[in-house]
Amino acid sequence: MKKLGFLKSLVLALALSAGFTSCIEAYEEPEVDRFAVLTTYLSQNNLDLNNMSTDWVIDAAGLNTAGVSNFYIIDLRSAADFATGHIQGAVNSTLQNVITAAAGANGKQIVLACYTGQNAAVGLVALRLSGYRTCKILKWGMSGWNTKFDSWTANISDRALQSPNWSATNTIAQPVNFAYPKLAATENTAEAILQERVAYMLSKGLQGVNAADVLAAPATFFINNYWTEADVNQYGHIKGAYRLNETLTIANEGLKKLDPQATVVVYCWTGQTSALVSSYLNVLGYNAKSIKFGANAMLNSQLLKNKWTASGNFPYVTN
Incomplete structure (x- = not known):
């Protein structure tokens, strides 16, 4: 009887041990929302x-x-x-x-x-x-x-003025909400993630796209006109474009208005602000590009501000 009781206890202990082991093996660390x-x-x-x-x-x-x-x-x-x-x-x-x-x-x-x-x-x-x-x-x-x-x-160019995909009136698309992108990174702390993503963004360099390519097939992209509403009213916009500017911040939850599955194309007056915006978005995990040279590559002659005209004549050295 004692031997039988011992065997029962041993079987029970082994069963409990196997159960604990399976529980441990089944547990997975929750994924970090980077x-x-x-x-x-x-x-x-x-x-x-x-x-x-x-x-x-x-x-x-x-x-x-x-x-x-x-x-x-x-x-x-x-x-x-x-x-x-x-x-x-x-x-x-x-x-x-x-x-x-x-x-x-x-x-x-x-x-x-x-x-x-x-x-x-x-x-x-x-x-x-x-x-x-x-x-x-x-x-x-x-x-x-x-x-x-x-x-x-x-x-510089006026190519948009001859394009059927330039809307001279304000028919800007109304934004909707999307999910946020899944950020590709190996680090888990904010500072380390930021450093990793900045390094990635720099490795890619300026992500530019030609105005002619966007005007030829605007539906291929998620286009963001980074102007004020008054400027859109005055100059128009690429057909199908959204206007996400003042509220396009983390604090305002404006990033929800960007499609993380699309190629986000930003344009401004000169390509300089849109290069800034697209680079920041790329740090955050979006696939963002900037229209090179901005509106100056599309309707330069019509612009009343931020218009390329001529170089300066300031000194330079060669040594």
């Missing part, structure tokens, strides 16, 4: 989208008047183009290395220069999200500094 972790951190630390575009531009005349020696100018053009001429005191860097280059500022305000201002806008997002909250871009890039570096004039 989008929520990151966006909560950004909103709470004044790193929302609207914080990227606050006091973020200086034009060539303003930079020259303020004195170039008072700024730490990072030139993002190729080494070969930098050698043909650059602003006195500027340092050359790739876009991918801009955060490392910024460490040399030694307290000076950073100004990012590139060919047209669009790559600089990408770099600005990376820097502002990495602690350099007062950095600026040189408006129009080096094209605005001197005619020697003009990359703008050849890219």
Whole structure:
């Protein structure tokens, strides 16, 4: 009897042990919602989208008047183009290395220069999200500094005026709510996720699309006109476009209006603001692109503001 009782106890113990083991094996750590972790951190630390575009531009005349020696100018053009001429005191860097280059500022305000201002806008997002909250871009890039570096004039156009996919009246699409994107990252803490996503965004560089391609097939994209309503009323818009501007922030839950499954195409006046917006969205997990050269590539002759006209004539050095 004692032996039988012992065997029963042993069988019961083994059964309980197997049950506990199966419970342990069945338990899985809940998946981290990295989008929520990151966006909560950004909103709470004044790193929302609207914080990227606050006091973020200086034009060539303003930079020259303020004195170039008072700024730490990072030139993002190729080494070969930098050698043909650059602003006195500027340092050359790739876009991918801009955060490392910024460490040399030694307290000076950073100004990012590139060919047209669009790559600089990408770099600005990376820097502002990495602690350099007062950095600026040189408006129009080096094209605005001197005619020697003009990359703008050849890219202006009135192609939208002849396009059947440009609406001259305000028939802007009404926004609806979407789910948030699933953020691809390996890290779990907000700061680490942000660093990982900024590095990813920089590795991709400026995500630009030609105005002609969007005008040819606007239904292929989720198009966001980043203008005021008054500007849409005055100039019109690409057919099928939404207008998400003032409320396109984390705090306002404006990101719900973007389709995470679509290619989000943002356009503005010059391609500089839309490069900023699309880069920020790419950090958050959207597939976002910017119409290069903005409205200047679609209806330049009609514009009454933010219109490319001509380069400045400010000095440059070659050493």
